[in-house]
Amino acid sequence: MALKAIIVGAGIGGLATAIRLRSQLGCDVTVLEKNSTVGGRCNVLVDRGYHFDIGPSLLLMTDVYRDLFASAGENFDEHVKLVKMEPNYRVNFSDGSELEMSSDLPRMIENLEKIEIGAGQGYLRFLYDASLKYRIGRKKFVERNFNKASDFFSIENLMLLGKLNALNTLYGHVSKFFQDDRLRQAFSMQTMYLGISPFSAPAVYTLLAYTELAEDGLYFPLGGTYALPLAMAAVASRIGVEIETGVSVARIIVENGSTRGVQLEDKGFLPADIVISNADLPYTYTDLLQDRPAKYAEERWKKDNFTCSAFNLYLGTDKEFPQLRHHNFFLGPDYRKNFEAIFDRKEIPAYPSFYVNSVTKTDRTLAPHGGDNIFVLVPVPHLSPATKWDPDDIASFKDKVYGQLEDRGLTDLRKHVVVEHVYTPNDWKERFNLKYGAAFGLSHGLAQVGYFRPANRAAHAKGLYFVGASTAPGTGVPLVCIGAKLVVEQIAADLSNGRG
Numbered sequence: 001m002a003l004k005a006i007i008v009g010a011g012i013g014g015l016a017t018a019i020r021l022r023s024q025l026g027c028d029v030t031v032l033e034k035n036s037t038v039g040g041r042c043n044v045l046v047d048r049g050y051h052f053d054i055g056p057s058l059l060l061m062t063d064v065y066r067d068l069f070a071s072a073g074e075n076f077d078e079h080v081k082l083v084k085m086e087p088n089y090r091v092n093f094s095d096g097s098e099l100e101m102s103s104d105l106p107r108m109i110e111n112l113e114k115i116e117i118g119a120g121q122g123y124l125r126f127l128y129d130a131s132l133k134y135r136i137g138r139k140k141f142v143e144r145n146f147n148k149a150s151d152f153f154s155i156e157n158l159m160l161l162g163k164l165n166a167l168n169t170l171y172g173h174v175s176k177f178f179q180d181d182r183l184r185q186a187f188s189m190q191t192m193y194l195g196i197s198p199f200s201a202p203a204v205y206t207l208l209a210y211t212e213l214a215e216d217g218l219y220f221p222l223g224g225t226y227a228l229p230l231a232m233a234a235v236a237s238r239i240g241v242e243i244e245t246g247v248s249v250a251r252i253i254v255e256n257g258s259t260r261g262v263q264l265e266d267k268g269f270l271p272a273d274i275v276i277s278n279a280d281l282p283y284t285y286t287d288l289l290q291d292r293p294a295k296y297a298e299e300r301w302k303k304d305n306f307t308c309s310a311f312n313l314y315l316g317t318d319k320e321f322p323q324l325r326h327h328n329f330f331l332g333p334d335y336r337k338n339f340e341a342i343f344d345r346k347e348i349p350a351y352p353s354f355y356v357n358s359v360t361k362t363d364r365t366l367a368p369h370g371g372d373n374i375f376v377l378v379p380v381p382h383l384s385p386a387t388k389w390d391p392d393d394i395a396s397f398k399d400k401v402y403g404q405l406e407d408r409g410l411t412d413l414r415k416h417v418v419v420e421h422v423y424t425p426n427d428w429k430e431r432f433n434l435k436y437g438a439a440f441g442l443s444h445g446l447a448q449v450g451y452f453r454p455a456n457r458a459a460h461a462k463g464l465y466f467v468g469a470s471t472a473p474g475t476g477v478p479l480v481c482i483g484a485k486l487v488v489e490q491i492a493a494d495l496s497n498g499r500g
């Protein structure tokens, strides 16, 4: 008889794991999602003809999705139509200058030379260095399970960590290639995709800029990023996975060191041979498991480093804003202070850096005729006693963000907003059970990656596994999909040696 697997949560991690468990191991899979839609943070909000992706908008490493769909015998490109961004995005600096980041090499060099004479040569050196980091990082540290310390601390890996400049900060490392501070900003801000600061992130994360500029590129799915989880859910259903939305899991039941199933909020007990929690890992340990190992008790999560959170505006306007590209970054007047406020002092920054997209530039169907669909993401600290986001906080911060958008070129924005939705760290916490509202989950400093990241297999309970942003290998849509592959490999290995 097929093994019965229950997956808690239909985020990207839950859906990808469901597809692989069913197609590769032939499990009988049920996915239980507390919200009314699948996708988790990769979700959609539709209001009066405006279709907003609420979370991810920058899609990287597309080979990962092709591999996932192929595991179920499906062709990804028949399900999701990807458009390659060219240029990738515009970076707007606080002095009014701008840089188009392009994956067209001659064009990119020309753009860089306009800012710093000689930067083209620095860029070529940067690409060479970052390509090594990408290849080594992905193969040796991202796409594999580390079950014991010696898997991570092998002589080979220790030597490779040196090549990855593991002990240098990203900003410091980038400064070796570019002299102009604007370029140092433009090549280090990508750590915000992981919700961490370039002033503390290890240098290896230059692989993010490399991936979008030189490896594969940056993509947008027609219909919006939500096309991805929709297609994943369709493939999962087609191969026999059962997906139930609006079903909240109250407890994962473990007895005598073995996983028995899940207790639902209002519908009784569901037995299972294996349970994989895609609900964020810190929440899973503190809220879904009664007898957790001491090292994962509540206090652990106070000490651990979490990523930042996000303040989002989803704006539908009655006119188009040609001054925006599809993807736009607006960096604040003091780049370093912005990160110090968010990560060191946990304060809402006075002059934040922020990201804006206008998806109608690529897909006109995502807003009514003549209107625009504007997504604003401002990185802010995760929840703490200092940041409560009560209605007054929200009103004043919203006003500040509108003010900055208008000052930086969207002059009459407020007058033209006809649809407005706001997400604060409280929304990220409540809607998706993210501890402290940390939008990207656990952080990615050296002490929380590889062998040090909470593992995808519970040490205290046979048959209990984890997938998603806060377990291995980490956050972001492609990494979470890689995490699904790793957890299924782990389950397969455990089954074959009698541990599953």
Ligand SMILES: Cc1cc2nc3c(=O)[nH]c(=O)nc-3n(C[C@H](O)[C@H](O)[C@H](O)COP(=O)(O)OP(=O)(O)OC[C@H]3O[C@@H](n4cnc5c(N)ncnc54)[C@H](O)[C@@H]3O)c2cc1C
Binding pocket: 008, 009, 010, 011, 012, 013, 014, 032, 033, 034, 035, 038, 039, 040, 041, 042, 054, 055, 056, 057, 058, 059, 060, 193, 247, 248, 249, 250, 278, 279, 280, 310, 312, 377, 428, 431, 432, 433, 439, 440, 467, 468, 469, 470, 475, 476, 477, 478, 480
């Ligand atoms: C604003 C924002 C922008 C982002 N931008 C990008 C980007 O451009 N590119 C990129 O690659 N990544 C981006 N990310 C990160 C990316 O969204 C996440 O890393 C990824 O989607 C996480 O997927 P997941 O499966 O780990 O978790 P989740 O998406 O959190 O899914 C977990 C699911 O479990 C459900 N759940 C929780 N508790 C229970 C329970 N008790 N019972 C049943 N179900 C439960 C939740 O409702 C949720 O649906 C962004 C994130 C945010 C918030």
